[in-house]
Amino acid sequence: MSSQILTRRPRVLAAPGDRHDEILTPAALDFVAQLAVAFDERRAWILKERRRQAIRLASGSPLDFPMVTRRIREDASWSVASPAPGLLDRRVEITGPPERRMTVNALNSGAQVWLADFEDATAPTWSNVIEGQLNLLDAIERRIDFTSPEGKEYRLATDRPLATIVVRPRGWHLDEEHLHVDGRPVPAALVDFGLYFFHCAQRQIDAGQGPYFYLPKLENSYEARLWNDIFVLAQDLLGIPRGTVRATVLIETITAAFEMEEILYELREHSAGLNAGRWDYLFSLIKTFGHRTDFLLPDRGQVTMTAPFMRAYTELLVHTCHKRGAHAIGGMAAQIPGKDPDAHAAALAKVRLDKEREAEDGFDGSWVAHPGLVPLCREVFDGVLGEHPHQLDRTRDDVDVQPADLLAVRRIGADPTDEGVRTNVSVTVRYFAAWIGGQGAVALDGLMEDAATAEIARVQIWQWLRHARIDRETVVRILGEELDALAAQRPYAPLDEIQDLFHRMCLAAELPQFFTPDAYSRHLVRTLERDA
Incomplete structure (x- = not known):
């Protein structure tokens, strides 16, 4: 694959912006183009397979743990790679777009990990995409700062550790129409991954960490295998040892919940674990089975993580991860601390209950969306983990989740209000x-x-x-x-x-x-x- 010859140079179809040339160098664009030439056909096949699977499930085909991969699930001899530097302790992860102020705040927040999100938290204008890459580069070079219109200054802390950067590229269903190779738009995932990897992978290695990623909206193990092959080629092209890349997969589609072990297996050399993406998971459930009355959901606020089918999903995730030596990361606390004392207290109480459930269930860490929630989440996980960086030794052998448990929605609440x-x-x-x-x-x-x-x-x-x-x-x-x-x-x-x-x-x-x-x-x- 590395010997592919480009029939045309990559073309940027957007107006140039301030410092864009630092990211859109000829070498970086050629690197992204090599990834596109090597993998665009497989990406197109995956999108077709998603459509075929959706039609099969809509027509009544059962959803089950795949028989063809049963040997992977039953083979006790394999495990994922050991945690990489900067990813051993992940008790608090903060998420947000790679905007300049957010970059500084997230890295300074006291969280162990910052998920720099080009996907759900970024509206993918060309300026947002390229400026996000610039912000990551500046952060790694420790030269990032920001001054608000009100005059408030934001700078990286020098008296405490900064959060480990983990990048979430856009999903396979999205194109980047501002960058073409051979007359076609490049898959957006390869733009986000490729530009960051080209500019920052070696810099992160030199800083004692590495190029780390979150992978969104995977639907099966074939999609995990595609990402693994991308990692292998990218490392080979830049002369980086295989296994340096690490990736955490968000289990946020109903079909992926039936292939958790297979996804870890395909990525095992590069795996950093799994995450429970709750809102996208419910979104996927409705997309897949929304035509059926037995999957009718009430107000989203009533569909809590204690619902039986959601408990089955999260407990299976913890059990699967720890069985294979991988981190299990919990879901998002999206609350924003407010000025009203009563509302603020109620929001924090809700977050605390959610994080206590996750920590007691065996999760190794969890997500927050605001720096103000980092201390609370850390306090909860400190109370369970203590000085230990994770709880991978809790294999949750008591968990026995069957396919019917993952699909047992059955009108869990009243009609919508x-x-x-x-x-x-x-x-x-x-x-x-x-x-x-x-x-x-x-x-x-x-x-x-x-x-x-x-x-x-x-x-x-x-x-x-x-x-x-x-x-x-x-x-x-x-x-x-x-x-x-x-x-x-x-x-x-x-x-x-x-x-x-x-x-x-x-x-x-x-x-x-x-x-x-x-x-x-x-x-x-x-x-x-x-x-x-």
């Missing part, structure tokens, strides 16, 4: 407005919302309409009211575009798999050719 319907419409409208405006992580109603929460909100609307739990007229009325409220807050918001996007994503007869590809192509692409 009026408040639940309005909340989902409101979150969808306001998030779409922010995303179209180039913002991917948005504070809404005391929570840090990203594309994952927007996805679960909009597919719940679709599911409730599909099963006549709400009527279209009510949704359209609430949509109008929310657009009016948005207009009062943001007079220049593109209301027609937001309304059209809402109709396409929430009110269509067939559910779009993701809102991001369509919205990206319509609203965020600014190529020189298109704008000419």
